[in-house]
Amino acid sequence: MQSALTLREAILENLQSRAWRAGHRLPTERELSGQFGLSRSTVRRVLSELKGRGLITQTVGSGTYVSEEVAHALANISHGGAPLATSPAELMSARLVLEPAIIAMVVGNATHADFDRMENCCERGEAAETIEEFELWDGKLHEAIADAAHNTFISAVFQRMNEARAQSEWGMLKRRSATPERRLDYQREHRELVAALKDRDGARANELCIGHLTHVRRNLLGY
Incomplete structure (x- = not known):
């Protein structure tokens, strides 16, 4: 394949x-x-x-x-170069630094349309029938959150991260680590994060973002 x-x-x-x-x-x-x-x-x-x-x-x-x-x-x-060749460990390290760092911008700049987009991504992910489809909407949710910062440079960086998530090694790890229980956990964490962003609660959203990414890293990489 x-x-x-x-x-x-x-x-x-x-x-x-x-x-x-x-x-x-x-x-x-x-x-x-x-x-x-x-x-x-x-x-x-x-x-x-x-x-x-x-x-x-x-x-x-x-x-x-x-x-x-x-x-x-x-x-x-x-001008942007070839797709990033990066390991899942490198990608997770970058996500743990970058995603919490933009929370304040999202809280300050997100619009009702941004929140509607996030909610739609959550709904589509919850309705997904395969791990690949769930991963698609998982990535789209994190991209929607990044876009809600309304900063073109940040959006470009997160688009590159989603390209890295499309690489086969990441997909294989996701499939190997996927269980119905873990997927339900991810869905709950996504909903809680979006809810905190909608409440403009930056501290809570930051805490939830770090917790979610740490959970994903532990399931994927074992630490």
């Missing part, structure tokens, strides 16, 4: 070589899933990331297409 990173690089190669030009219709999620041996939720996560970077667009009932702004989006990626 190939990794989400393999799919991402294959799509980027088609875009960079101009084999797929603006307006080109991409294969369906089902086709990509079969071709790369990935779950539909993993394919959806990769497409969501590429959409977020302006490379593709998606129309319900129609399909996924190369963006009209693909050249500009590719230029931004080339």
Whole structure:
């Protein structure tokens, strides 16, 4: 089985070589899933990331297409460099430093729309039928929290962290460590964190953020 990173690089190669030009219709999620041996939720996560970077667009009932702004989006990626090659341990260390550090900005800057987005991510994660789908919405929740800081640099950093989460080693650890009980714990912790942010309780949100990330690290890495 190939990794989400393999799919991402294959799509980027088609875009960079101009084999797929603006307006080109991409294969369906089902086709990509079969071709790369990935779950539909993993394919959806990769497409969501590429959409977020302006490379593709998606129309319900129609399909996924190369963006009209693909050249500009590719230029931004080339300046940003290749996907981060980092270990789960390095990623967790970075998350434990960065995510609590932005809580005050989120508390001060988040809007009602930001909180609605966070709630939707929680709901979609709770309704997820697979660990891959849950991981997708887990990542989207943490990205939504980062975006609520309303700082473009912070949003870019967290987007890169979500790219690192798409790497196969992280996914394998998540699947190995996943149990129904742990998932319920994560869902509860997500809800408590969002509630504290909505209450503008920075101290409580910071405590919950550190507690959640420490819990994830212990389950994934054993310390």
